[in-house]
Amino acid sequence: MTTPVAARNQIGAEPPLVASGLVRRYRRSDALAVSGVDLTIEAGEIVTLLGPNGAGKTTTVKMCSGLLMPTAGSVRVSGRDPYRRSARAMADIGLVLGGDGGFYKRATATANLLYFADLAGVPARERHDRAREVLADVGLTDRAGSKVNELSRGMVQRLHIARGLLARPRLLLLDEPTNGLDPEHAQMVRRLVRSLSRRGVGILLTTHYLTEAEELSDRLIVLRAGRVRAEGHVADLARAGGLSHVTTFALPPGDPLAATAAQRAGVDAVVDVQTFHGKDHVRLQWRTVAPSPESLATLEEARARALDYTERPPTLEENYLALVAEQPGVTS
Numbered sequence: 001m002t003t004p005v006a007a008r009n010q011i012g013a014e015p016p017l018v019a020s021g022l023v024r025r026y027r028r029s030d031a032l033a034v035s036g037v038d039l040t041i042e043a044g045e046i047v048t049l050l051g052p053n054g055a056g057k058t059t060t061v062k063m064c065s066g067l068l069m070p071t072a073g074s075v076r077v078s079g080r081d082p083y084r085r086s087a088r089a090m091a092d093i094g095l096v097l098g099g100d101g102g103f104y105k106r107a108t109a110t111a112n113l114l115y116f117a118d119l120a121g122v123p124a125r126e127r128h129d130r131a132r133e134v135l136a137d138v139g140l141t142d143r144a145g146s147k148v149n150e151l152s153r154g155m156v157q158r159l160h161i162a163r164g165l166l167a168r169p170r171l172l173l174l175d176e177p178t179n180g181l182d183p184e185h186a187q188m189v190r191r192l193v194r195s196l197s198r199r200g201v202g203i204l205l206t207t208h209y210l211t212e213a214e215e216l217s218d219r220l221i222v223l224r225a226g227r228v229r230a231e232g233h234v235a236d237l238a239r240a241g242g243l244s245h246v247t248t249f250a251l252p253p254g255d256p257l258a259a260t261a262a263q264r265a266g267v268d269a270v271v272d273v274q275t276f277h278g279k280d281h282v283r284l285q286w287r288t289v290a291p292s293p294e295s296l297a298t299l300e301e302a303r304a305r306a307l308d309y310t311e312r313p314p315t316l317e318e319n320y321l322a323l324v325a326e327q328p329g330v331t332s
């Protein structure tokens, strides 16, 4: 069967991104920031890099963009080496790093975009239309004439995204694109990402928002300490995280069943007890589908008298946290 991504990919020859064996060592650092990452993005595919602070996500994004030379490994964007910096290769890449810098603050949003359109090789007769188009894409049409230093942080973040779209790239690299955006504009950016993907743009994004990752991604890659810890769809991460299911229930504060559950189920499950809204909330994340008789007896008691007893599959966040936890014996 032909998948939608495969169908879209038949149109273009080379995938938007093929990165092989990426390694990066920063100067004055012994540890490798990124160590042996392979990454292919097909046309129209949305791939999300997840990982704790310092895992190597931004470093990977920068290496894929032609901005940061890999210590080892290779990058091809639509079959071209971005480090040769040909105009064609650069026009295929939209890089959005966000942050406070990157614009002439006393110039208007439009003036900045016209300048960056020139740099991105947009034909002179198309620059104004293109600037208007990308401002509309990110909902900044009414701020086109505002100076950048008059824009809020969230607006500047959206202007970064607009800048990344100017050349209509085949590969869009978005480093935490919704960071600092209000919910309405974060949703607008997610809608934009989906619509770009439908137009065949390959998208690599990083985020710390797991619901965003789950909602947007065709594929997730979890990095830890510069290496790929797990890769695949949400269900694949569930398997890699080693959690089978989750039981939750609530008890009146101080009910001894919370301590009993922690003690008895601790062998089979990750146990978490938190007190809020006047109750002890117990969460048991099972690492086995066959809990011990002691665990089962505790569950039986909880089912009989605890409040809000539920059994459910683990969320992406629970799987992710299990994956990135520093567990002795887990190889990365």
Ligand SMILES: Nc1ncnc2c1ncn2[C@@H]1O[C@H](COP(=O)(O)OP(=O)(O)OP(=O)(O)O)[C@@H](O)[C@H]1O
Pocket: 026, 027, 029, 033, 051, 052, 053, 054, 055, 056, 057, 058, 059, 060
């Ligand atoms: N310019 C630099 N010089 C030296 N070390 C760096 C530099 N940039 C990043 N590092 C180091 O490389 C590692 C990976 O950093 P990177 O910014 O890629 O992580 P990240 O996953 O994007 O983190 P975050 O979620 O905090 O944005 C970290 O240990 C970081 O300290």
